[in-house]
Amino acid sequence: MNKPKGYFFPLRPGPGKSGRLRLSSKLRSIQLIITLTFMAVTAAVAVIVSVMLYGKFANTAEENANLNMQQIIEQVNYNLELYVKGMGSIFATAEKQITSTPSIDSPLLYERMDTLMSSREDLVSVAVFTPQGQYVVGTPGQTMRMNTGLESQSWFTTAKRTSEISYSAPHIQNLFKGRYTWVVSISKLIQYRENGELRTGVLLLDFNFRTIDELSKQVKLGKRGYAYILDPLGNIVYHPQQQLIYAGLKYENVEPVLEYAYRSYLDESTGEKRFITVRTLAQTGWKIVGVAYYDEIVTTKRDLNQFLAWFLGVVLVCVIAVSVFLSWLIASPIRKLERTVKQVAEGDLNTPINVSGAYEVEQLSRRFNMMLQRIRQLMEQIIYEQETKRKGELEVLQSQINPHFLYNTLNSVIRLAERGKTDEVVTMIQSLSRFFRISLSKGKNIITIQEELDHIRHYLVIQSFRFKNKFRYEITAQEEVLQYQTIKLILQPIVENALYHGIEMLPDEGLISITAGLQDGLIIIKVSDNGLGMSKDTVNGILSGSVKSTSGSGVGVRNVHERIGLYYGREYGLAFESELEEGTVVTIVFPARPAGEAMDEQKEETNL
Amino acid sequence: MKSLRVWLTVLLCGVLWISVSSCSGASPDYISTSKTRNIHLIVKMNKGDYWNTLKLGAEAAAKEFNVNLTFKAPDSESDIEEQVVMVEESIKEKADVIILAASSYMGLAQVVDQAAYSRIPVISVDAEVGSAKVRTYVGSNGYEAGQKSAERLIELLGGFGEIGIINFTNSSLTPDSGKSGSIDYGARDADEREKGFLNYAARFPNVKVVQIAYTSSSTSDAESLTREMLNKYPQLRGIATLNEIASQGAARVIQGLKRDSVKMIAFDSSPSMMESLQDGTVQATVIQNPFSNGYLAVKYAVEALEGMDIPERVDTGTKLIDLENMLWPENQKLLFPFVR
Numbered sequence: 015m016n017k018p019k020g021y022f023f024p025l026r027p028g029p030g031k032s033g034r035l036r037l038s039s040k041l042r043s044i045q046l047i048i049t050l051t052f053m054a055v056t057a058a059v060a061v062i063v064s065v066m067l068y069g070k071f072a073n074t075a076e077e078n079a080n081l082n083m084q085q086i087i088e089q090v091n092y093n094l095e096l097y098v099k100g101m102g103s104i105f106a107t108a109e110k111q112i113t114s115t116p117s118i119d120s121p122l123l124y125e126r127m128d129t130l131m132s133s134r135e136d137l138v139s140v141a142v143f144t145p146q147g148q149y150v151v152g153t154p155g156q157t158m159r160m161n162t163g164l165e166s167q168s169w170f171t172t173a174k175r176t177s178e179i180s181y182s183a184p185h186i187q188n189l190f191k192g193r194y195t196w197v198v199s200i201s202k203l204i205q206y207r208e209n210g211e212l213r214t215g216v217l218l219l220d221f222n223f224r225t226i227d228e229l230s231k232q233v234k235l236g237k238r239g240y241a242y243i244l245d246p247l248g249n250i251v252y253h254p255q256q257q258l259i260y261a262g263l264k265y266e267n268v269e270p271v272l273e274y275a276y277r278s279y280l281d282e283s284t285g286e287k288r289f290i291t292v293r294t295l296a297q298t299g300w301k302i303v304g305v306a307y308y309d310e311i312v313t314t315k316r317d318l319n320q321f322l323a324w325f326l327g328v329v330l331v332c333v334i335a336v337s338v339f340l341s342w343l344i345a346s347p348i349r350k351l352e353r354t355v356k357q358v359a360e361g362d363l364n365t366p367i368n369v370s371g372a373y374e375v376e377q378l379s380r381r382f383n384m385m386l387q388r389i390r391q392l393m394e395q396i397i398y399e400q401e402t403k404r405k406g407e408l409e410v411l412q413s414q415i416n417p418h419f420l421y422n423t424l425n426s427v428i429r430l431a432e433r434g435k436t437d438e439v440v441t442m443i444q445s446l447s448r449f450f451r452i453s454l455s456k457g458k459n460i461i462t463i464q465e466e467l468d469h470i471r472h473y474l475v476i477q478s479f480r481f482k483n484k485f486r487y488e489i490t491a492q493e494e495v496l497q498y499q500t501i502k503l504i505l506q507p508i509v510e511n512a513l514y515h516g517i518e519m520l521p522d523e524g525l526i527s528i529t530a531g532l533q534d535g536l537i538i539i540k541v542s543d544n545g546l547g548m549s550k551d552t553v554n555g556i557l558s559g560s561v562k563s564t565s566g567s568g569v570g571v572r573n574v575h576e577r578i579g580l581y582y583g584r585e586y587g588l589a590f591e592s593e594l595e596e597g598t599v600v601t602i603v604f605p606a607r608p609a610g611e612a613m614d615e616q617k618e619e620t621n622l
Numbered sequence: 623m624k625s626l627r628v629w630l631t632v633l634l635c636g637v638l639w640i641s642v643s644s645c646s647g648a649s650p651d652y653i654s655t656s657k658t659r660n661i662h663l664i665v666k667m668n669k670g671d672y673w674n675t676l677k678l679g680a681e682a683a684a685k686e687f688n689v690n691l692t693f694k695a696p697d698s699e700s701d702i703e704e705q706v707v708m709v710e711e712s713i714k715e716k717a718d719v720i721i722l723a724a725s726s727y728m729g730l731a732q733v734v735d736q737a738a739y740s741r742i743p744v745i746s747v748d749a750e751v752g753s754a755k756v757r758t759y760v761g762s763n764g765y766e767a768g769q770k771s772a773e774r775l776i777e778l779l780g781g782f783g784e785i786g787i788i789n790f791t792n793s794s795l796t797p798d799s800g801k802s803g804s805i806d807y808g809a810r811d812a813d814e815r816e817k818g819f820l821n822y823a824a825r826f827p828n829v830k831v832v833q834i835a836y837t838s839s840s841t842s843d844a845e846s847l848t849r850e851m852l853n854k855y856p857q858l859r860g861i862a863t864l865n866e867i868a869s870q871g872a873a874r875v876i877q878g879l880k881r882d883s884v885k886m887i888a889f890d891s892s893p894s895m896m897e898s899l900q901d902g903t904v905q906a907t908v909i910q911n912p913f914s915n916g917y918l919a920v921k922y923a924v925e926a927l928e929g930m931d932i933p934e935r936v937d938t939g940t941k942l943i944d945l946e947n948m949l950w951p952e953n954q955k956l957l958f959p960f961v962r
Binding site (some may be wrong): 162188 | 678896917949
């Protein structure tokens, strides 16, 4: 397992890329996307709905206002018709009284006419004139002014021209002394008797504007709206601002009004938008004109506008609040998950993932946990398998030690036998047999230190025959150490190394000393020789495998180191100290475990 | 998180701006009637048809433009001190605008400057006042009116004869015998009318203006002045009166005397003057537009308050009315205020 720990997951981005990545990842965050989308959609919907509602409502409001106005004008029109009809009937009454009276100057007629006068507040005067303009009779009893110009006044000329009842435009009543009043005159040619003689005369009734004014005052067309009355010639009969119009300070665009009897339209001649509604009176041809200011009609529109603005504002605030909350709700578990996964990616496979939140996220976290567990399992399995494989390889290597050594030893035995050194042959064979017995150890891989030391002793005995006593050896061990376990055949490669590289070339007698001791729960075995020693480079090269032994069993000390590492952990193994011309000390360190304590023994057996 | 918030804020502001801006249209170019303005109208006198009609016009405008109109006038046209006090009061009461028909051209100049100093705009109506601080003058051209009067009278007289003038002014300060050369305390409109009349009459060598009498503001005073004049100048063929009160007084005297030989041109259009016109006592009258004067003065006062541009001088015109044209519809509308 010399691969990096984050092997299963993509590497973190390098520093060069991270800046750009962070910006765009901000913009692509779930929370932002949800919030913006939510807001955009809701805002769009709210705006569209508002616009549609506004259009609809505004139209309806305008139509309603228009309709309302038309109804009001209709009502005024109706009342005015009633009023005009009333004037007509008063005129008829007066006419009837005059015609039925035998003599025009009878006191009875005066009385009746006075009664008529008092019945109507708006009746200013009643009078009869001859077709030449002479005053015949009248009420209230008045004296006429001079220079009245009566003959040329419209009410007089019209009455003489037609037999119909005629209504004049408003004018100043200048006939009688007293006041000058603005009146509307009703006139007609009538028959009257004077001293038994039937004569023709002009009957005149003057009405002031009191009733018309009252009728018009009822008209409420917004704050500034009003109604005015126009005669068929375009003279203004009544206007709430009549004096202003007379003084030329106000202007009323009457031309379009005159063209139609019944009409509603939008007028902009005064610079302001105004709704004009025209209705025409049947009897007089007078037109009643309603004027409503557009901006007042559209106050409802403006109210609506304001309401919608507020509504939109509130909706947007709510939407923002909700969308921020919602996106937080969704995004925060995902973000948490992301953080945890990142931790995992950084190598901490034991990070627990317990993210609560939306169902999907919870499921995701659970599945991820399961996946992680599985990954851990698989990794353990891989490690295990790799180690086992490695061990197997080593076992094979280890098994190679023996035939080679056997071959050499048997050669030596043959030589000894040829020379007839029977005792030595016996010792050799004895040691060999013991050596192999320990080597085999019934197939066990773990033996006691006692056995291992015995094994190396036998090996050294055999080798001392081969090297013709070129070296001495001593093995010392603490009594208590002997019963601890060790991997077998860890000393042989080291000693072999010492013999072949340290002592073989030595001119003097060599010394190999092996000590075994217990220190702080660790077994420490030292193999020292007084051989040639090694250079620093060689020492460093041995464990990394760059220096290969060219002789001996071919099983390097590195294998010993690796085996110890595999069984006990990477922190244990061999350590070399060496000085050229001085010798080498190899220290083996591994944890002390009493014999019989199984350690991977089962697996070892099944795999072998 | 930070960029998110910025985005949200930007978006929210945008949407709000759109929704708000769609609601408020451009402001209208007519006078807003949403706030009440306090306008003080101070005229020369609290009686007489002329001033009543002017007041009617002012009231019509006040109603239309949501103005709280305070009407003030002394009892007499010659009461300059009273008018000055009234203007001072209006300044103290912090009127939004003061509309003034000055009884004296110079007599009210100082107090008008005071008003301008207190940042109260002053608009003069009918009669001007000797201050550069006046925003605008609404009224008729007195000089022109005087000329119209003279033209008709001389025409009636056939271009010769003695003429007497009854004018109005502050008689207590200016002697009858004409201008003393010192400060002119007269009303500007009276001066202008007189000047117009005299300048026109000067073209006719056979026309002689024998006397100019100044009445204070009462009909009875005008009556006695007329009688004195008629006694003093038995050859008098024509009388021109230059304001309403003088006209009414003189007309009454002439009517009582039944002296048809004396032609008279009056001023202003009170109903009684129309009566005199109709019965032949008075041959013609020069009319102004008091209703328009009142209305326009208030209207321009409001416009000035609104910060709109107003003309420096508004001539509401004069017209000569005689028996023949008095019943013309357009003249009826000018002569008789429409009272319902």
